[in-house]
Amino acid sequence: MNAPAPSRQPPPTRTASTHAAAVLVSGPFDDLRSHHVRFLQEAARRGPVTVLLWTDDAIVRFHGQPPRFPFPERLYLLKALRFVHNVVPVANPDHPDPSLLPTGPLLWIEPPFPEHQPPPPKHPNLETFRLAEADLAGFPLPEPLPADPRRKKVVVTGCYDWLHSGHVRFFEEVSALGNLYVVVGNDANVRALKGPGHPLQSQDERRYMVAAIRYVTETFISSGQGWLDADPEIRRLRPEIYAVNEDGDKGGKREYCAQMGIQYVVLKRTPAPGLPARSSTQLRGF
Template sequence: MKQVIVSASFDDLRSRHIRLLEEASKLGQVHVLLWSDKLAGNPKFPEAERLYLVQAVRYVSSVRLVDDPRDTGQLKPDLWVSENDLKLDSDDFPVPPPMPGPTGRKKVVVTGCYDWFHSGHVRFFEEVSQLGDLYVCIGNDANVRLLKGEGHPLFPQEERRYMVGSIRYVKQCLINTGTGWMDAAPEIDRLKPDIYAVNEDGDRPEKREFCAQHGLQYVVLKRTPKEGLTKRSSTDLRGF
């Protein structure tokens, strides 16, 4: 398989970055040369956080932090790929297929908006995926607007599904078809998970009652960032 190099800062990871990595992965194994803070020049997000995010993308084979954008180390690349090399439709968000993996694990579902995607979301997915195959059910645009008000969501449901579904800890990402705080009820009925996991911010009586009625294990996780990283929230990042 060809060795493909992508060299960039990947500051404030967005869907266009994921599209680049996905398309590059169709050409071979993707190795990212991630620009250090010094090379990136005062990035919004520090190198440790950017490294954590890019390492979590399912299309990436390896990530190396560099001070020189051409420093491949021991790698012998066959191709160098950048956004300028690929004709990408910024409004095209393919539905990520289910992540391959062993069968027979418990099914775990989480729900949420995941509007401004950040390292806290990835950390939550990483922790929950240890309980079983992770299915993420995201709020549809109309329901997010109903619950959070005008101006929400910042990113459309197809783009949010694409971002979440690109993370290697996620088995599959679905768009909810229901309404209210339990807008994922139709998807949960179809998936038939064993566990419904939330973080402390997402713990609600409606969810506890739903799990009790449907015989699901309800797990509440503490909202803690990856060691060494800043605690993030989409609300705070809206003005970042």
């Protein structure tokens, strides 16, 4: 039996003394993980978030080594998050160009995790605030996006362990077909299909990361088993389209869709323009 779905209500948090019209955060956001996304989610509760994203050269200067993921890929991932309003490249995090900052009152939010943070920029209308570890507890799901009744329902399924730019590109492409519903594989079934060591992240964490992507309408955790573990969810959703990438075109899905009267769409695994191809197996190393 699956664990209960995580609450959609974020945990209690401290609030800054003054509401800001715009929120600023700064960092490399290399190897984007759930704690980064939780930080951005909490920052977004206080206003539209502008991320001052460090260039590759800036990361080398601050950390002494290049990032694991190049700037265009980090930029692509951040822009795909529901909690990010704008991303501004900064070559000098200690002294960002004032003309790059939003106008009006600003709130500078610092994360609790141990990453080098530059000082807040000098600005007459800027307030600073540091989040605590407790503010980022759990994986509170954002509300589902409003579904456009004029568009078809599209379902995709998968593990989505270690969410990467290839997953996001797949969601982006599939969302062009209709309102996108993602069924994330439950832990027990992923383990049964992929073997020991899988998944690296729990079903709640994997679902949370998928739900944070702006192309996704709503997410679920599968309640079945095998390659068609999402069958109970698909029967409830009644989608018009089931989309997979080339690697996912197996396990009887094509025959299942023919039996259910669902259009079956297979997309090629093509990275976003200018980005390298990614796979969870490649990133995990097994």
